[in-house]
Amino acid sequence: MWNKDFLLGVATAAYQIEGAATADGRLPSIWDTFSATPGKVLHGDTGDVACDHYHRWEQDVDLIASLHVDAYRLSISWPRVMDAEGNPNRKGLAFYKRLLKALRERGLKTFVTLYHWDLPQHLEDAGGWVNRDTALRFADYADLVSRELAGLVDAWATLNEPWCSAYLGYANGHHAPGKQDIVFATQAMHHLLLGHGLAVRKLRANDPGAQVGIVANVGRGTTNGGSAADRRAAELFEIQHNNWVLDPLLKKQYPAALWELWPGAQPMALDGDMDIIGAPLDYLGINYYFRTNVVSDGAHGFTEVPLAGVERTQMGWEVYPQGLYDLLTGFKRNYPQLPPIYITENGTASDDKVVDGAVEDPQRIAFLSRHWTAVDSAVKEGVDIRGYFIWSLMDNFEWAFGYERRFGIVHVDYATQARTPKRSAQLVKRFLADRARRE
Numbered sequence: 535m536w537n538k539d540f541l542l543g544v545a546t547a548a549y550q551i552e553g554a555a556t557a558d559g560r561l562p563s564i565w566d567t568f569s570a571t572p573g574k575v576l577h578g579d580t581g582d583v584a585c586d587h588y589h590r591w592e593q594d595v596d597l598i599a600s601l602h603v604d605a606y607r608l609s610i611s612w613p614r615v616m617d618a619e620g621n622p623n624r625k626g627l628a629f630y631k632r633l634l635k636a637l638r639e640r641g642l643k644t645f646v647t648l649y650h651w652d653l654p655q656h657l658e659d660a661g662g663w664v665n666r667d668t669a670l671r672f673a674d675y676a677d678l679v680s681r682e683l684a685g686l687v688d689a690w691a692t693l694n695e696p697w698c699s700a701y702l703g704y705a706n707g708h709h710a711p712g713k714q715d716i717v718f719a720t721q722a723m724h725h726l727l728l729g730h731g732l733a734v735r736k737l738r739a740n741d742p743g744a745q746v747g748i749v750a751n752v753g754r755g756t757t758n759g760g761s762a763a764d765r766r767a768a769e770l771f772e773i774q775h776n777n778w779v780l781d782p783l784l785k786k787q788y789p790a791a792l793w794e795l796w797p798g799a800q801p802m803a804l805d806g807d808m809d810i811i812g813a814p815l816d817y818l819g820i821n822y823y824f825r826t827n828v829v830s831d832g833a834h835g836f837t838e839v840p841l842a843g844v845e846r847t848q849m850g851w852e853v854y855p856q857g858l859y860d861l862l863t864g865f866k867r868n869y870p871q872l873p874p875i876y877i878t879e880n881g882t883a884s885d886d887k888v889v890d891g892a893v894e895d896p897q898r899i900a901f902l903s904r905h906w907t908a909v910d911s912a913v914k915e916g917v918d919i920r921g922y923f924i925w926s927l928m929d930n931f932e933w934a935f936g937y938e939r940r941f942g943i944v945h946v947d948y949a950t951q952a953r954t955p956k957r958s959a960q961l962v963k964r965f966l967a968d969r970a971r972r973e
């Protein structure tokens with residue numbers, strides 16, 4: 535797997551790194567509103583400045599190139615490139631054109647996500663993803679961006695992690711817009727997926743040379759309980775996390791078990807929607823972080839019971855590389871239509887220590903190497919995996935956890951915006967230099 539045909543990259547997202555929240559006519563997004571609402575984000579942190587990447591992008595392109603990675607995954611900020619009437623914001627578009635050209639000049643492949651959670655606030659004010667019209671607005675946005683940036687992108691992704699947008703945004707309220715109603719969440723998911731399908735048509739028409747896909751976060755669910763109900767609970771966990779998104783995309787239907795879990799929460803769908811949603815994909819992006827242990831809740835669902843004595847990260851997430859192997863091989867078994875896969879995110883937050891001026895992150899180094907082994911094993915089992923992106927290039931705004939949780943292989947000192955490659959980044963760089971020598 536470790537040859538230059540298997541892409542190794544680093545990933546970021548617009549709201550998490552760009553800052554410049556009001557520059558050049560950028561409109562507010564739901565994350566500006568959410569992070570400015572007291573109690574929503576740890577320490578009241580916001581993305582107003584973040585890593586100031588909007589102003590420091592040239593230096594950041596140098597940084598990415600210095601790692602010798604093959605590819606860079608970024609996202610476009612919808613409220614930066616389109617005004618409330620749907621007209622282009624030329625300054626915002628020019629930023630991404632400059633950035634993508636610079637990446638291409640360095641020989642980097644570009645993976646561009648259209649929606650990494652920063653919905654324009656004016657669309658949320660009109661109902662957000664619960665409103666079917668947002669799917670149509672998303673297709674307009676995809677149309678604009680793919681006409682403007684055609685030829686500069688190797689692989690488009692429509693959405694990043696629709697599960698997070700729908701469930702964390704509209705059911706448990708941990709993410710923007712902070713709504714708490716499962717009926718909203720299932721409707722939001724349907725419109726996210728519909729928006730995806732409509733956007734796929736625009737991307738293919740406007741940029742025929744690029745790959746078109748979507749990115750889903752997947753979680754492994756297991757149980758330490760002994761009953762059949764507990765085993766069913768673990769299945770339901772995965773149905774709720776993974777199949778809620780993957781079945782519509784790859785089987786053109788929602789898993790029926792969802793409506794046992796959430797009676798009465800079926801979304802309103804129109805004739806033809808599932809065919810739009812299930813349009814063929816060139817690739818599927820998979821983001822994997824951890825395993826969740828569950829038992830039966832005694833009714834039709836599951837309850838999480840954290841396992842004791844396992845290794846956890848700065849997020850409290852269990853380190854469980856086996857889960858990535860289990861999921862990848864399971865998808866190959868269960869989805870005849872499974873397209874080629876890129877691991878579009880994997881990585882860990884850790885509490886790094888500065889020792890003699892170097893940033894030491896031993897937990898991240900072990901995490902990455904164990905997950906690479908899991909991916910390698912899945913490739914050997916015949917799963918078609920074409921690349922792997924580390925989340926993240928650099929420390930950034932970790933959503934509800936603000937700046938306290940650090941996922942970067944490059945350390946960011948937010949007071950000075952100094953970027954310092956951590957030990958993990960040095961290892962990645964050395965690994966890729968060795969690979970280049972072998973080729």
Ligand code: PNW
Nearest residue numbers: 547694695698751821823879925932941
């Ligand atoms: C992903 N969960 O978010 C996102 O794509 C990134 O922007 C983010 O920084 C990264 O993973 C680390 O969190 C997730 O609760 C957030 O299962 C929450 C979950 C999964 C992914």
